[in-house]
Amino acid sequence: MGRLKRTRLRRNVQxxxxxxxxxxxxxxxxxxxxxxxxxxxxLGVSFMQYRVADLQAEAARIQIKPxxxxxxLSIEDPTTRFMTxxxxxxxxxxxxxxxxxxxxxxxxxxxxxxLPARNNKTIEKIVNSYxxxxxxxxxxxxxxxTLIGIDNNKKMYETLIKIxxxxxxxxxxxxxxxxxxxxxxxxxxxxxxYFLISGNSVHRMRESHATSRWNKLKQLRDSREEFxxxxxxxxxxxxxxxxxxx
Numbered sequence: 001m002g003r004l005k006r007t008r009l010r011r012n013v014q015x016x017x018x019x020x021x022x023x024x025x026x027x028x029x030x031x032x033x034x035x036x037x038x039x040x041x042x043l044g045v046s047f048m049q050y051r052v053a054d055l056q057a058e059a060a061r062i063q064i065k066p067x068x069x070x071x072x073l074s075i076e077d078p079t080t081r082f083m084t085x086x087x088x089x090x091x092x093x094x095x096x097x098x099x100x101x102x103x104x105x106x107x108x109x110x111x112x113x114x115l116p117a118r119n120n121k122t123i124e125k126i127v128n129s130y131x132x133x134x135x136x137x138x139x140x141x142x143x144x145x146t147l148i149g150i151d152n153n154k155k156m157y158e159t160l161i162k163i164x165x166x167x168x169x170x171x172x173x174x175x176x177x178x179x180x181x182x183x184x185x186x187x188x189x190x191x192x193x194y195f196l197i198s199g200n201s202v203h204r205m206r207e208s209h210a211t212s213r214w215n216k217l218k219q220l221r222d223s224r225e226e227f228x229x230x231x232x233x234x235x236x237x238x239x240x241x242x243x244x245x246x
Contacts, residue, residue, distance in 0.1 A: 064094075064095035064096070064185060064186045064187070065094055065095050065185050066092050066094045066095050066096065066097035066183055066185055066191070067092060067093045067094030067095075068090065068091070068092055068094075068097065068144075068181055068183070068193055069090075069091050069092070069093055070088065070089070070090050070091075070179060070195040070197065070202045071088070071089045071091070071202065072086065072087070072088050072177075072197045072199070072200045072201070072202055073086070073087045073088075073089070073200065074086055074087075074153060074200060075087055075148075075153075077154075082154060083153050083154075084151050084153055084154040085148060085149060085150060085151060085152060085153055085154075086131075086148075086149050086152055086153045087146060087147065087148050087149075088104075088131065088146070088147040088177070088179065088197065089143060089145075089146050090102060090143070090144050090145045090146070090147075090179070090181065091142060091143045091144055092139075092140070092141050092142065092144055092183075093141075094141075095141075095185060095186060096140040096141060096185070096186055097140050097141070097144065097183040097184070097185070098140060098183065098184045098185070098186075098188075099182070099183060099184050100140070100144050100145075100181070100182070100183040101181070101182045101183070102145060102179055102180060102181040102182070103179070103180045104131060104147065104177055104178065104179045104180070105126065105177065105178050105214070105217045105218065105221055106126070106127045106130035106131065106175050106176070106177040107124050107125060107126050107127060107175065107176060107177075107217060107220070108124070108125055108127055108172055108173060108174070108175050108176075108227060109122050109123070109124055109125075109172070109173045109176075110122065110123045110124075110125065110163075110170045110171070110172050110173075110242075111170065111171045111172075111173070112169055112170060113169055113170065113171055114169030124217070124220060125220075125225065125226065125227040126217070126220055126221045126225070126226045126227065127156075127175055127226070127227050127229065128226040128227060128228045128229070129149075129228075129229075130149050130152050130156075130175060130177070130229070131147040131148065131149045131152070131177070132148075132149060132150060132152075134146070134147050134148075135147075135148075152229065155229040155230070155233070156174070156175055156229060158233070159172070159229060159232065159233070159238070160172050160174065162235055162238055163238060163242065166235065166238065166239060166242070168238075168239060168242040168243070169242075170242050174198070174199060176196065176197065176198045177196075177197040177198075178194060178195070178196055178197075178205070178210070178213065178214055178217060179194070179195045179197065180192065180193075180194050180210075180214055181193050181194075181195070192207070193207075194207065194210035194211075194213075194214060196210075
């Protein structure tokens with residue numbers, strides 16, 4: 001009888017120990033899971049803090065970044081009421097723009113219209129001194145520079161009428177201008193931007209396209225094959241010049 005009690009007691013103790021072991025195993029598993037969750041939560045909080053700091057830094061950078069704007073205007077002669085001149089205003093409506101500089105190229109396109117369709121071509125010519133007056137400022141905000149062409153709109157209009165009315169096989173389009181601007185922001189980061197101007201319309205150009213377009217026009221300008229509005233005011237001069245293009 002005593003032996004049976006001792007046997008049952010050992011079994012109870014063993015069962016208790018097994019139960020305690022299982023509980024301990026479950027506890028350790030839950031402790032591990034909770035530890036992983038806490039670690040992931042901490043990582044999430046750290047990431048969010050980093051992201052917030054990153055967004056704050058980006059917002060601060062945007063606040064100090066210059067915002068270059070270009071406007072094209074026609075100037076009316078108060079006597080004749082004709083739009084004789086054209087003006088381009090370059091301004092900065094954002095953060096300070098340091099070491100501001102710009103270049104500009106104006107050109108026209110001539111389309112052949114009498115050749116067989118398979119031989120039709122378009123020729124680009126740089127317009128010499130279309131904008132002959134530039135008024136840079138020492139400002140880092142507001143109006144940075146103004147370009148004015150004296151009587152350029154009037155001369156170009158008259159030239160277009162003459163060329164397009166002559167029986168030469170050529171039609172000329174209105175001039176276009178590309179302006180290339182360079183500047184630095186408050187963090188000394190350099191930026192290059194391009195603007196395409198046609199009439200009074202201004203478009204900011206994508207850098208990938210603008211760079212190749214600018215380089216092509218610059219090569220054309222450097223070749224000195226320019227169109228001079230003052231030189232070709234007479235019909236005879238225009239006919240002679242257009243005849244050389246064929």
